[in-house]
Amino acid sequence: MPEPEPVVVVGAAILRDGRLLAARRSAPPDVAGRWELPGGKVDEGETEVAALVRECREELGVEVEPGDPLGPETRLKDDYVLRVRLATLRDGEPAPLEDHDALRWLGPEELEEVDWLEADRPLVGVIRELLLDGAPLVGGRVGGVVRVGWTVRRPTGPWTPAVHSLLEHLRAAGVSALPRPLGLDVRGREVLSLLPGSPVVPSSYDPRLLADLGAWLRRVHDASRTYGGPTRWRRGEVPLTRGRVVCHNDLNPTNVLVEDGRLSGVLDWDMSAPGRPVEDLAFAAWMWVLRDPAYGVEEEARRVGALATAYGMPAERVVRAVPPRMRGAVRWIRRGAAQGDAGLQRLVTAGVPEEVEAGLAAYAQRQESVLAALAA
Numbered sequence: 001m002p003e004p005e006p007v008v009v010v011g012a013a014i015l016r017d018g019r020l021l022a023a024r025r026s027a028p029p030d031v032a033g034r035w036e037l038p039g040g041k042v043d044e045g046e047t048e049v050a051a052l053v054r055e056c057r058e059e060l061g062v063e064v065e066p067g068d069p070l071g072p073e074t075r076l077k078d079d080y081v082l083r084v085r086l087a088t089l090r091d092g093e094p095a096p097l098e099d100h101d102a103l104r105w106l107g108p109e110e111l112e113e114v115d116w117l118e119a120d121r122p123l124v125g126v127i128r129e130l131l132l133d134g135a136p137l138v139g140g141r142v143g144g145v146v147r148v149g150w151t152v153r154r155p156t157g158p159w160t161p162a163v164h165s166l167l168e169h170l171r172a173a174g175v176s177a178l179p180r181p182l183g184l185d186v187r188g189r190e191v192l193s194l195l196p197g198s199p200v201v202p203s204s205y206d207p208r209l210l211a212d213l214g215a216w217l218r219r220v221h222d223a224s225r226t227y228g229g230p231t232r233w234r235r236g237e238v239p240l241t242r243g244r245v246v247c248h249n250d251l252n253p254t255n256v257l258v259e260d261g262r263l264s265g266v267l268d269w270d271m272s273a274p275g276r277p278v279e280d281l282a283f284a285a286w287m288w289v290l291r292d293p294a295y296g297v298e299e300e301a302r303r304v305g306a307l308a309t310a311y312g313m314p315a316e317r318v319v320r321a322v323p324p325r326m327r328g329a330v331r332w333i334r335r336g337a338a339q340g341d342a343g344l345q346r347l348v349t350a351g352v353p354e355e356v357e358a359g360l361a362a363y364a365q366r367q368e369s370v371l372a373a374l375a376a
Contacts (some may be wrong), residue, residue, distance in 0.1 A: 027099060061092055213307060234367040284307060315374050
């Protein structure tokens, strides 16, 4: 005589922004206070998918979109098995409505902080790997950056200790709009706090943002003069000598976040290294203004003037520094790519050096007009 089909219990692995939703049982007494994936028994004549949607509605007050099965099924007792599926929130914010008295969103490093029911525990390792994969972030140009919960994960290099030391130094000096270093994760990536704001839209940013950037960059440079940490940067061993500051070296729109049009965060510090202040300003002037002739000479002059004035440097000096600064950037990208730097290799593959060279050739035809507009 064939064995009867087991009773199926469905569980929902609800993921959001690199975190998993866990629910604490309130009953029965033998499991109260322990944690599980929300879900419940499949009723007669009901599909597993329909049961998962219904259980999430009843237990959490949310609508979910069921996804793929996750891991092997787990036998609960002689005639019950647990089958878990990924699920995405469609509508509502989860609340413990039935069978639970608390909910938690857990990041990959927090999964072991709760006492899981034995049936769910085998899936914790599988879910941890999914969470660590994260979600790719918009912004930056060297790749490999993902969001995991309220953190950002990035590839590391020999320069990472210096970058983390610099960020801690600047934060201690009161500089705002900086990520906070949180160490390394199990995959060897650096972990940084997630900054507030949205990526800049280069074609329509608030011109006042350039004044924000200039004033902010001056605070960074002034604070960096007393930096005394590691000096192995992405450019190699570069000491902080007299008359130099630690430059961000990649202050372009893809690395800036805004709230209500104003500066809220600056990303991608892996290019940082000591240099002359004008080099940082020249790079920013190129990336934000001068590489785009659509602004027109008068508007180019006005925007570069706003950036330089807020910093406290003559705009004419910044404009004249742009060609040598960007030619140097092209040489460094190609040299680093040839030496095996994967991030710089992606820039070469994307055609960034050629793009800059073509832009500089066009800019050479109007640089004197921009200088004349500044003088006027």
